[in-house]
Structures are given as structure tokens and as C-alpha cells.
Amino acid sequence: MWTIIRKKATQKSTILELGCGTGYNIQKARDTGIPFRHYTGFDFSEDMLKQAQEKFSGEKKVKVLQKDITLKPGKEKYDIILSTWVFSHLETPSDVANAYARQLKRGGTMFLLFLTRPAWYIHFWFYPLLRLFAADYVREEEVAAMQNKKRVVKVIGGLGTLVEIK
Ligand SMILES: C[S@@+](CC[C@H](N)C(=O)[O-])C[C@H]1O[C@@H](n2cnc3c(N)ncnc32)[C@H](O)[C@@H]1O
Numbered sequence: 001m002w003t004i005i006r007k008k009a010t011q012k013s014t015i016l017e018l019g020c021g022t023g024y025n026i027q028k029a030r031d032t033g034i035p036f037r038h039y040t041g042f043d044f045s046e047d048m049l050k051q052a053q054e055k056f057s058g059e060k061k062v063k064v065l066q067k068d069i070t071l072k073p074g075k076e077k078y079d080i081i082l083s084t085w086v087f088s089h090l091e092t093p094s095d096v097a098n099a100y101a102r103q104l105k106r107g108g109t110m111f112l113l114f115l116t117r118p119a120w121y122i123h124f125w126f127y128p129l130l131r132l133f134a135a136d137y138v139r140e141e142e143v144a145a146m147q148n149k150k151r152v153v154k155v156i157g158g159l160g161t162l163v164e165i166k
Contacts, residue, residue, distance in 0.1 A: 004111070005082070013080055014077075014105075015038070015079065016100075017039070018081065020048075022048050025082065026052070038061055039062050076103065083111070094145035097165065101146075104166075115160060126159065
């Protein structure tokens with residue numbers, strides 16, 4: 001994902017992250033020199049946002065806002081939209097993916113990395129942990145319902161799926 005983002009991103013790029021948490025990906029983009037004009041992170045957790053806001057206070061190019069991504073997106077459009085390890089917390093991930101895909105600028109790309117059911121020997125010990133965190137695998141039907149997919153790649157023995165949407 002980051003290899004493609006690095007190739008796509010320019011100083012003019014606007015980036016939106018859905019469920020930015022404490023800002024791990026923002027930090028990664030900034031510290032590895034991925035160019036962007038503006039990086040916005042949405043998260044609905046006050047605790048997570050507080051930590052992210054502390055990290056990026058004083059950085060004009062970064063904005064982290066409280067927003068539930070299952071609610072209607074705003075009007076702003078972005079060059080790159082990304083989300084990592086968030087969609088397994090959503091009831092209907094495809095609705096969120098399809099709604100935010102409409103917030104992509106022409107030629108923009110969305111990258112979604114989320115948990116999916118892995119091989120049985122991983123599922124066996126991983127699933128109880130997942131349920132402990134009130135999360136679940138994103139079902140195959142949900143992945144199928146995501147529109148305008150350019151690429152779907154299984155990672156970590158199927159535990160993760162990366163979807164690229166145009
Ligand atoms: C496992 S963390 C991942 C954080 C970050 N994306 C990362 O990879 O480090 C999941 C995050 O999704 C956020 N989240 C879950 N459901 C959400 C929703 N409906 N709207 C906004 N944020 C949400 C949680 O608050 C949490 O910060």
C-alpha cells in the first residue's frame with residue numbers, strides 16, 4: 001500500500017484517513033517523507049483523537065477530526081483515501097467504502113486494509129482475540145459489494161485483505 005501511495009503522492013495531494021486512531025499512519029507518511037498538501041484523519045474515539053492531536057499540534061498540514069465514518073461523508077474530495085484495520089469494526093463496511101469512494105477526486109485512489117477470515121490454523125487462535133475487541137472479519141460478500149475495485153490482495157495468510165478502489 002505504502003509503495004503505491006509513495007508513487008502516487010505529490011506535494012499537491014490531499015489525503016484522508018478513515019479511523020486514524022492515534023495517528024500511526026500519519027506519522028508514518030510524515031516520517032518517511034511521503035509528500036502531501038494536506039492530511040485529514042477521522043476517528044470517532046475521543047481518547048484516540050486526543051493522542052493524535054497532541055502528536056500533530058502545530059502541524060498545519062495535518063488535521064484530525066472527530067467523525068463517525070458510518071455517517072454521511074462531507075463534500076470535500078481527496079486524492080488518496082486510506083483506512084487500516086478499521087473496517088472489521090463496521091456493520092456494513094461496503095456501505096462506507098462506497099460512500100467514501102464518491103469522495104475521491106478524478107484519478108484518486110482508496111486503499112482499505114482490513115481483517116478477513118484466514119486459514120483455519122490462524123483463525124483458531126485469532127478469532128477469540130478479535131471478538132474480545134468487538135471486531136469481526138469483513139465477510140467475502142462485503143468485499144464483493146465494494147464497487148470500482150481495481151485490486152484485491154490477501155496478506156498475512158489471508159488474515160488481512162487490501163482493496164484498492166478507483
Ligand atoms: C484498530 S484501530 C486502527 C487505527 C489506525 N487505523 C491504525 O492502523 O493504526 C481502529 C480505529 O478505528 C476507529 N473506528 C472504529 N469505528 C469507527 C467509526 N465508525 N468511525 C470512526 N472511527 C472508527 C477506532 O476508534 C480506532 O481508532
